Amino acid sequence: MGRFLAIRLALLVPTLLGVLIVTFLLLYVAPGDPVQAMVGERADAATIARLRAELRLDDPLPLQFGRYLGKVVQGDLGQSYITGRPIVQDLVERFPATLRLAGSAMLFAAVLGIAIGIYGAWRPGSWGDRASALVAYAGVSFPVYWVGLLLILVFAVTLRWFPPSGYGGFAFLVLPAVTLGMRSVAFLSRMTRAAMQEVLRSDFVRTARAKGVKEGPVILSHALRNALLPIVTVLGLDFGSYLTGSILTETIFSWPGVGRYVLTAIEKRDLPAVQGSILFLSFVFVLVNLITDLIYAKVDPRVAYD
Amino acid sequence: MRRLLPSLLTLLAACADAGTSSGSLRYYLTADPVTLDPALSTDVQSGEVVALIYDNLVQFDVDGRLVPGLARTWESDSTGRVYTFHLRTGVTFHDGRPVTARDVEASILRALAPGSRGRQWPLEPIEGARAYAAGTAEGVSGMRVPDDTTIVFTLTEPLNIFPKFLAMPVAGIVPTPTPADFAERPVGSGPWKLVSWTHDNALLLARNDNYWGGAPKSDSIRIRIIPETSTQSAEFETGQLSVVEIPFGETARWESQHGERLQRRPAIKDLYVAINTRRGPLGDLRVRQALNMAVDVETILGTVMAGRGVRAAGAIPPGIDGHDASRAPYRYDPAEARRLLAAAGYPNGFALQLWRSQRAELARVAQAIQQNLAEVGITVEILQRDATSVRAAVRNGETDLYLGDWWADYPDPENFTWPLFHSSNHGPGGNYAFIADRTLDSLIVRLRTTIDEAEKRRLAREADARIFELAPWIFLWFPVDMWATQEGLDGWKIPLVFTGQRWTDAVAAP
Numbered sequence: 001m002g003r004f005l006a007i008r009l010a011l012l013v014p015t016l017l018g019v020l021i022v023t024f025l026l027l028y029v030a031p032g033d034p035v036q037a038m039v040g041e042r043a044d045a046a047t048i049a050r051l052r053a054e055l056r057l058d059d060p061l062p063l064q065f066g067r068y069l070g071k072v073v074q075g076d077l078g079q080s081y082i083t084g085r086p087i088v089q090d091l092v093e094r095f096p097a098t099l100r101l102a103g104s105a106m107l108f109a110a111v112l113g114i115a116i117g118i119y120g121a122w123r124p125g126s127w128g129d130r131a132s133a134l135v136a137y138a139g140v141s142f143p144v145y146w147v148g149l150l151l152i153l154v155f156a157v158t159l160r161w162f163p164p165s166g167y168g169g170f171a172f173l174v175l176p177a178v179t180l181g182m183r184s185v186a187f188l189s190r191m192t193r194a195a196m197q198e199v200l201r202s203d204f205v206r207t208a209r210a211k212g213v214k215e216g217p218v219i220l221s222h223a224l225r226n227a228l229l230p231i232v233t234v235l236g237l238d239f240g241s242y243l244t245g246s247i248l249t250e251t252i253f254s255w256p257g258v259g260r261y262v263l264t265a266i267e268k269r270d271l272p273a274v275q276g277s278i279l280f281l282s283f284v285f286v287l288v289n290l291i292t293d294l295i296y297a298k299v300d301p302r303v304a305y306d
Numbered sequence: 307m308r309r310l311l312p313s314l315l316t317l318l319a320a321c322a323d324a325g326t327s328s329g330s331l332r333y334y335l336t337a338d339p340v341t342l343d344p345a346l347s348t349d350v351q352s353g354e355v356v357a358l359i360y361d362n363l364v365q366f367d368v369d370g371r372l373v374p375g376l377a378r379t380w381e382s383d384s385t386g387r388v389y390t391f392h393l394r395t396g397v398t399f400h401d402g403r404p405v406t407a408r409d410v411e412a413s414i415l416r417a418l419a420p421g422s423r424g425r426q427w428p429l430e431p432i433e434g435a436r437a438y439a440a441g442t443a444e445g446v447s448g449m450r451v452p453d454d455t456t457i458v459f460t461l462t463e464p465l466n467i468f469p470k471f472l473a474m475p476v477a478g479i480v481p482t483p484t485p486a487d488f489a490e491r492p493v494g495s496g497p498w499k500l501v502s503w504t505h506d507n508a509l510l511l512a513r514n515d516n517y518w519g520g521a522p523k524s525d526s527i528r529i530r531i532i533p534e535t536s537t538q539s540a541e542f543e544t545g546q547l548s549v550v551e552i553p554f555g556e557t558a559r560w561e562s563q564h565g566e567r568l569q570r571r572p573a574i575k576d577l578y579v580a581i582n583t584r585r586g587p588l589g590d591l592r593v594r595q596a597l598n599m600a601v602d603v604e605t606i607l608g609t610v611m612a613g614r615g616v617r618a619a620g621a622i623p624p625g626i627d628g629h630d631a632s633r634a635p636y637r638y639d640p641a642e643a644r645r646l647l648a649a650a651g652y653p654n655g656f657a658l659q660l661w662r663s664q665r666a667e668l669a670r671v672a673q674a675i676q677q678n679l680a681e682v683g684i685t686v687e688i689l690q691r692d693a694t695s696v697r698a699a700v701r702n703g704e705t706d707l708y709l710g711d712w713w714a715d716y717p718d719p720e721n722f723t724w725p726l727f728h729s730s731n732h733g734p735g736g737n738y739a740f741i742a743d744r745t746l747d748s749l750i751v752r753l754r755t756t757i758d759e760a761e762k763r764r765l766a767r768e769a770d771a772r773i774f775e776l777a778p779w780i781f782l783w784f785p786v787d788m789w790a791t792q793e794g795l796d797g798w799k800i801p802l803v804f805t806g807q808r809w810t811d812a813v814a815a816p
Contacts, residue, residue, distance in 0.1 A: 030695075031691065031695040031698065031699070032691075032692065032694040032695035032697075032698050033694070033698045034694075036694060036697045036698045036701060036734075037694045038348075038423055039348065039423075039425075039734070040348030040425055041348075041715075041725075041736065042425075042427055042715075042725050042731075042734075042735055043427075043734040044427065044734060044735060045733065045734055047426070048734055051423065083340050083341060083489075084346070084423070084489070090505070093504075093505060094505070094506065097507075149536050149537075152536070152537065152540045153540070156540055156544055157540050157543050157544055160544065163544070163546065164540035164541050164544055164546065165532060165534075165537045165540070165541060166507075166508075166530065166541075166546075167504075167507045167508075251533050252534050252536075253537070254530065254531060254532045254533065254534070254537060256504065256505060256506035257506075260506055261506065264337065264338075266692075267692055267693060268694060269694045
């Protein structure tokens with residue numbers, strides 16, 4: 001186990017280096033000049049030239065990359081071209097908001113998705129099962145944007161149950177979490193249903209039922225535990241992607257998370273902010289995957305990392 | 307699960323009252339301000355908040371008039387090169403320090419600091435400012451402080467709009483010395499004090515009880531950061547915002563649902579298509595005239611923008627000196643356009659690229675123009691990029707046509723001529739048409755430097771007529787701003803200039 005962890009952690013280095021190189025190159029070839037975004041309207045060519053020189057944007061690419069890498073290994077992601085604030089500080093400020101939203105969306109998706117999936121597997125072909133299939137299709141088909149605005153219109157503007165947007169307590173979390181979690185509800189319910197159906201057909205479930213175990217415990221403790229592996233996979237992947245920012249949901253709901261930070265940085269060609277956030281988010285993503293792998297071993301004793 | 311459900315329901319009930327609002331003012335910005343340090347502010351959002359926290363020597367009121375700020379009075383000498391400002395006495399910064407002419411001097415020096423990433427051009431007319439900003443001079447030779455309440459600026463050349471430059475955010479007056487995290491914890495002398503700022507979320511400002519102009523009528527103003535327009539509307543409709551700007555595409559709905567709460571104001575903005583006069587056929591005046599005649603501006607304005615605009619026959623909007631309401635816009639005449647194209651040697655038309663940013667409202671305008679131009683044989687490819695890419699391409703002269711808008715920083719004909727059409731401002735300066743016309747250049751320079759107001763008006767009119775004649779743009783319209791105000795909100799008006807609404811008179815219903 002320790003050895004596995006050590007290897008996986010060591011593998012983070014080349015992964016993140018690869019991410020760095022790719023983003024650096026992509027940003028370099030992308031059109032748009034960070035200085036143009038910095039100077040605003042009515043600039044003059046001399047100022048633009050001066051800023052380019054100050055930021056050393058005209059240096060050869062390998063030199064620029066080397067300089068950047070040198071700082072990154074010291075834990076310094078540099079400062080935003082636009083605001084001048086340290087990028088690490090910007091990310092530290094915004095990540096908790098993203099974490100809260102991702103966590104709530106995941107919780108919502110897990111509870112609802114798994115419940116629907118179990119029900120579908122338990123009563124396949126029932127009215128509820130068919131309705132849940134429809135919900136699942138809707139969940140993956142409707143664009144986040146549309147769902148978000150619709151929820152605001154219905155639950156905030158018309159019913160006044162929740163505030164339309166903003167950062168705050170539980171009330172502010174509901175609509176964005178539902179919007180963000182929709183897709184996972186859909187995936188999870190289908191995944192759970194399939195996995196559960198398979199398990200419910202197996203011998204040990206029949207045995208359990210035969211020896212008189214009640215239906216509740218059969219489903220929830222006997223069957224579900226054995227169907228968890230694919231569920232954990234989906235949960236892990238989705239959680240990873242939610243944590244790396246949900247640009248649309250954060251924008252619609254004025255949620256001050258990393259997704260919006262990255263979007264603004266890209267729009268303004270704030271190169272260090274884009275690079276820094278992508279590096280940070282890749283790290284988070286890889287870490288979540290690693291944790292998911294570790295959970296496998298907990299869920300299924302047959303999975304062992306040695 | 308059985309224990310979870312009741313607690314969830316309790317929580318749901320608890321948040322049912324989340325929609326109530328208190329009596330404080332609630333405003334919003336579409337993006338987080340980049341900074342709250344006046345010396346560094348270049349974006350609209352920063353400028354708006356800077357105007358609440360700081361004072362300038364002079365400032366714009368809600369109707370765009372230049373009014374006294376920290377300066378009680380000011381005057382220029384007969385050459386138009388020397389400006390003297392007399393400060394109010396007894397004004398203090400939020401931290402209690404008195405505001406003196408020394409602070410004004412230090413603030414200007416700070417804004418001109420070598421290597422600053424702020425916007426320095428409004429201060430560059432001061433003699434020696436460029437040298438100081440370039441790091442080759444110790445101080446600014448054209449700035450003198452004879453006593454604690456007087457500051458004298460000597461300019462490199464007469465410039466009648468200089469006082470208006472001093473009303474811009476970059477010339478906000480800050481205390482000296484300023485702490486290191488000043489951009490985050492600003493201290494000014496303005497009507498509002500910053501209480502808190504959580505990035506991308508909200509700013510909270512409390513009134514400055516000691517404000518020299520009288521304390522604001524409301525206790526506080528909360529400024530949310532709300533990027534999405536539909537969300538802004540929803541926040542307004544649930545009572546969470548005191549005011550909201552109405553997108554052009556939503557005009558009809560708001561007019562029918564909230565007609566009595568709407569305010570309209572012809573904006574000092576231009577919507578235009580810059581024709582790059584350096585590219586291929588576009589250098590030919592007849593071609594540019596043909597483009598103007600081929601586009602059915604009236605119909606586009608009516609259908610796409612719900613009529614929220616005043617047709618343009620020039621670049622100077624109504625309400626600004628030099629605007630000539632009697633000049634007729636180019637008439638929609640595709641047959642004449644075809645004839646002009648043929649005369650210029652393009653009977654079969656040609657292909658052009660039209661660049662625009664991703665702002666949704668411009669999409670349909672671009673499509674309409676594309677369709678209109680196709681009817682006279684000009685094939686238009688629309689290139690839609692993010693704002694930064696578009697800006698870079700336009701400034702480098704890589705675009706044929708550019709659909710964009712221009713917002714004035716200060717209400718003056720200079721702002722609609724010098725940056726947009728003077729040959730020294732090609733590219734980054736704002737002249738995206740890359741027009742270079744000696745007559746026009748000379749008119750613009752004279753209107754900048756004359757100290758005779760009547761002469762200035764005349765020159766502005768003449769310059770605008772010349773601009774219309776040269777057709778460096780497809781002249782579209784001057785947009786009309788529309789905002790909705792919350793029931794019971796008093797003392798708020800759409801400002802003409804983005805720094806003109808300081809919320810001092812605004813009172814929300816309790």
